[in-house]
Amino acid sequence: MKFIIGEKKEFLDFVNSISKEDNIAIISHTDLDGVASAILLEEILKTKGLLESIKLKKFIDYKKRIFQLILHELKEKKISSVFITDMNPENVDSEGFEAFREKFRVFSIDHHPVGELKDKKGMIKAETEYCSAFICYELGKGILDSEKWKWLANAAAVSDMCHKNPEVLKFIQEDYPEVNRQNIFEFPPGKVSSIINSALIYFDDVKEVYDLIKDKKIRELEKYDREVRKEIGKWVRRYEKEAEFYPEKNLHFYYFNPDFDIKSTLATIISNKKKDAVFVFVSDVKEEPEFVSVSARNQDCREDMNKLMKKGIEGLKNATAGGHVPAAGGRFLKKDLKKFKENILNLIAVQRR
Numbered sequence: 001m002k003f004i005i006g007e008k009k010e011f012l013d014f015v016n017s018i019s020k021e022d023n024i025a026i027i028s029h030t031d032l033d034g035v036a037s038a039i040l041l042e043e044i045l046k047t048k049g050l051l052e053s054i055k056l057k058k059f060i061d062y063k064k065r066i067f068q069l070i071l072h073e074l075k076e077k078k079i080s081s082v083f084i085t086d087m088n089p090e091n092v093d094s095e096g097f098e099a100f101r102e103k104f105r106v107f108s109i110d111h112h113p114v115g116e117l118k119d120k121k122g123m124i125k126a127e128t129e130y131c132s133a134f135i136c137y138e139l140g141k142g143i144l145d146s147e148k149w150k151w152l153a154n155a156a157a158v159s160d161m162c163h164k165n166p167e168v169l170k171f172i173q174e175d176y177p178e179v180n181r182q183n184i185f186e187f188p189p190g191k192v193s194s195i196i197n198s199a200l201i202y203f204d205d206v207k208e209v210y211d212l213i214k215d216k217k218i219r220e221l222e223k224y225d226r227e228v229r230k231e232i233g234k235w236v237r238r239y240e241k242e243a244e245f246y247p248e249k250n251l252h253f254y255y256f257n258p259d260f261d262i263k264s265t266l267a268t269i270i271s272n273k274k275k276d277a278v279f280v281f282v283s284d285v286k287e288e289p290e291f292v293s294v295s296a297r298n299q300d301c302r303e304d305m306n307k308l309m310k311k312g313i314e315g316l317k318n319a320t321a322g323g324h325v326p327a328a329g330g331r332f333l334k335k336d337l338k339k340f341k342e343n344i345l346n347l348i349a350v351q352r353r
Contacts, residue, residue, distance in 0.1 A: 002126070003125065003126050004114065004127060005114065006120070007124070008139055010122075014105075015048060016048070017105075018048075018053065018081050021053075023055045023056075023077060023078050024045065024053045024055060025055065025056040025058065025079045025083070026038050026058070026085070027058050027059075027070070027083070028057075028060075028086055028087065029061070029086040031160075031197075031200065032133075032196050032197055033156045034059060035059065035196075035200065035206060035213060036133035036155065037085035037086050037109065037135075039149075039152060039213065040133060040144070040149060040153070044139070047143050055077045055079060056073065056074065056077050059207070059210075060087075061331075062087070062321075062322065062330070064093065064318045064320050065096055066096070067096040067099070067100040068093075068096055079104060080105060081107075083106075084108040084109070086111070086133075088112035090114075090117045094116065094117050097117070098117075101119070106122055107122045108123045109135055110124070110132055110135075111127070111128050111135060112125075112128065112323065113306055113324065131157050131162045133156030134156065134157050134168060136153075137149060137153035152213070154172050154188075154192075157171075158184055158189045159197055161327070163179075163184055163189075164181060176188065195224075198225035198228035199224045202260060204286075228260055228262065228265075231258055231260050231262055232262050232265060232269070235256060235258050236266065239270060249278070249348045250276065251344075251345070252278070252280070253282075253341065254282070255283070255292075256281070256282075256283055257283050261286075263283045263294075264295040267296070271299050275298075275300045276300050276302060277298070278297070278308075279297045280295075280296045280344060281295045282294045282337065284334065290335075291334060292331065292333075292334045294330050295327070296323075296327070296329065297326060297327050298326055301326050305328035306324055306328045309321035309322065309328040309329065309330045311344075311347050312330070312347065313330055313332050315339075316332045316333065318333055319332035
């Protein structure tokens with residue numbers, strides 16, 4: 001794996017500079033890649049005798065001014081060193097992140113597209129086809145028990161569709177030689193990925209499943225997988241009847257409100273059936289009903305979903321967006337849903353057939 005920003009030595013120097021008197025925070029995204037990254041980081045710090053120094057593990061979704069919103073909690077716990085994984089600070093709030101780095105020693109590990117952040121010290125980035133957990137696994141080689149944690153790197157890679165990368169697929173095939181891009185969900189990496197993702201969807205608080213994942217208690221998570229799959233099946237059927245389609249743009253738009261936050265999963269499932277089309281799924285944010293969140297997909301990468309989402313929220317108050325070329329997301333005020341929809345309809349290119 002080649003890093004496009006930073007290097008392993010920089011990460012190790014940062015870790016080795018932390019004393020047992022320092023207080024550490026790990027801040028990560030709420031999805032499987034984010035959780036797996038946090039677990040692998042925790043294990044790396046544990047081998048350095050720093051487990052007791054981890055005073056905060058916090059899992060957050062993208063929202064405006066996020067670094068300012070978590071500032072009080074970090075100060076309250078007297079945090080001095082912060083690891084941020086699977087989050088692109090430039091997508092959230094580059095100015096807020098710069099101010100945040102003035103208050104704490106920060107190291108960021110990520111795989112989202114490079115933004116315009118000027119100071120790229122204390123950062124490691126790989127190409128987007130490598131998930132953050134895979135990066136953390138690579139950083140932990142020679143430190144961690146690699147065989148013990150390979151299953152988690154595999155599951156995170158599948159969850160982020162990184163098995164499409166030949167290098168990552170080859171890594172998975174070391175243990176499962178019959179795996180390919182099409183059948184991977186028939187093998188343990190794909191099955192485990194699906195079960196964990198369902199549990200993370202089922203519970204509002206990531207911490208409720210964090211230790212079960214870390215202890216590889218996958219069987220205890222299977223019952224949540226069944227419930228979430230049932231909900232997904234219901235909305236796949238409803239989608240066929242209720243979604244809006246704009247044929248001149250080859251765009252499918254669906255605003256819906258399921259019992260669980262299955263928006264991203266549903267978008268992936270349905271977009272894989274029609275890879276040339278653009279899919280935009282929107283639902284309310286339950287804990288903040290004045291907001292909606294969005295998941296966008298274009299599996300053949302004809303349209304850049306990262307750019308589309310960022311352009312789609314331009315001019316919208318308290319809005320954030322970002323991601324990758326085939327898959328991206330965002331959130332904005334519910335009152336701006338009509339404007340967002342108009343924006344993306346005006347931005348998206350007419351599909352050639």
